[in-house]
Amino acid sequence: MRAGVSLFAMGCWLCTMVTGGAASGAAEDEAEVAELLIALLKTGSSIVSQYQPLINDSSKGTKGFTEEFVGRAITEKFKVETSIDLSAPNGLPMGGLLSTMLDSQRAVVFDAQPAIDKPGIGFKGFVSSVFARKAADKFSAKTGVIIKVTGVEARFPGNKPDDFETEVLRMFADPRHPKGHRYARVTTINGKSVLRMMYPEYADTMRPLCDRDPRKEPTLMGRVGQTTAGGGLACAISVVMPMRAKP
Numbered sequence: 001m002r003a004g005v006s007l008f009a010m011g012c013w014l015c016t017m018v019t020g021g022a023a024s025g026a027a028e029d030e031a032e033v034a035e036l037l038i039a040l041l042k043t044g045s046s047i048v049s050q051y052q053p054l055i056n057d058s059s060k061g062t063k064g065f066t067e068e069f070v071g072r073a074i075t076e077k078f079k080v081e082t083s084i085d086l087s088a089p090n091g092l093p094m095g096g097l098l099s100t101m102l103d104s105q106r107a108v109v110f111d112a113q114p115a116i117d118k119p120g121i122g123f124k125g126f127v128s129s130v131f132a133r134k135a136a137d138k139f140s141a142k143t144g145v146i147i148k149v150t151g152v153e154a155r156f157p158g159n160k161p162d163d164f165e166t167e168v169l170r171m172f173a174d175p176r177h178p179k180g181h182r183y184a185r186v187t188t189i190n191g192k193s194v195l196r197m198m199y200p201e202y203a204d205t206m207r208p209l210c211d212r213d214p215r216k217e218p219t220l221m222g223r224v225g226q227t228t229a230g231g232g233l234a235c236a237i238s239v240v241m242p243m244r245a246k247p
Contacts, residue, residue, distance in 0.1 A: 020125070027186050027243070030195040033094040035099055036082065036240040037139075037147060038199050041237065043078045044070070045128040045209050046107040055126055062121040067106040074102060074195035097143060104138035105131070118226045133159065144242060149201075149209045151235030163195060165238050172200040173233040186243065193243040203234045223236060 047070060048055070054063055075086045086102050089095030108131055109116075115124045129149065133156060136147040150161040152169060161169055168183050184197040201209055 003019040008127045019166045027184075027195060030241050030243060031184050031197060032102050033097060034195060034197040034241050035182070035199075036084070036094060036098060037145070037161070037239060038197070038237050039077055039082060039137060040074070040098060040101050041132055041147065043103075044074050044210065045132045046071065047073045047077065048126075048131045052127065055116055055123050055124065058120055058122040062117050062230070065109070065116055066113065067110040071102060075107060092097075097145065100142055101135070104142065107138055108134045129210055137155040146238075146240040148238050149235055149236050151210060151233075154235070165198065165236070168198045168238075169233065169236055172198070172219075172236060178200075195241045195243060197239045197241070199237045200233055201235045201237065203232050210238065 015119065023113050049228075051065055054060075054065060057063065079085050084092065084098070086098060089099050092098065111134075112126045115126055118124070132149055136149070137158070140146045140148075148159055150169070151163050152161065154160050164187075171177055179202070180200065182197060182199050184195060186193060186195050188194065
């Protein structure tokens with residue numbers, strides 16, 4: 001069966017490709033965690049996009065856009081969006097991964113602090129797509145759960161789609177695919193079972209995550225709220241999560 005055909009035919013919320021209740025339940029658990037990680041990365045990127053005018057303000061030095069400020073802003077917004085309180089994650093089965101993602105996002109802001117607070121310079125190259133890529137890289141290095149923002153126009157080599165992602169991107173771009181629907185599938189990589197999930201981002205939103213040239217993106221240059229016409233697929237968030245052993 002050709003991959004392109006099979007992906008569209010199985011373009012459901014979760015296509016586990018496994019049998020048995022325990023295996024199916026495990027896949028559903030991993031899918032829930034993957035969705036929350038995607039949501040948390042999107043939340044952090046939206047915060048950076050929201051404060052882009054401040055970040056790019058050449059008249060100011062110290063701006064208050066610190067790792068502590070960003071951590072609080074992400075925690076508050078994520079709680080509103082998901083009812084999950086990242087300030088008290090210990091009771092959550094996925095709390096460790098979510099905390100690591102939050103810490104990774106804070107670390108990216110900490111690393112960029114000298115550039116953010118440098119006066120006399122407008123556009124500093126610290127945009128939400130760069131933030132998302134660096135946060136995902138830090139998170140992946142710490143956890144082994146691979147997250148990246150990929151697309152056919154991705155500029156950064158590490159964001160280029162692999163064969164699986166290329167097929168799913170093609171499916172997302174197909175007008176027959178329900179807009180905004182995720183795709184997930186359990187498969188094997190190097191002999192190990194993994195969940196692969198992808199979430200589409202479209203050009204009729206601010207799409208702060210997408211790896212595009214920031215000089216050509218009005219929303220990234222500080223004019224928050226402007227959208228791009230067309231509404232087609234812009235990029236996708238991709239997650240590769242090792243399946244945890246179940247008793």
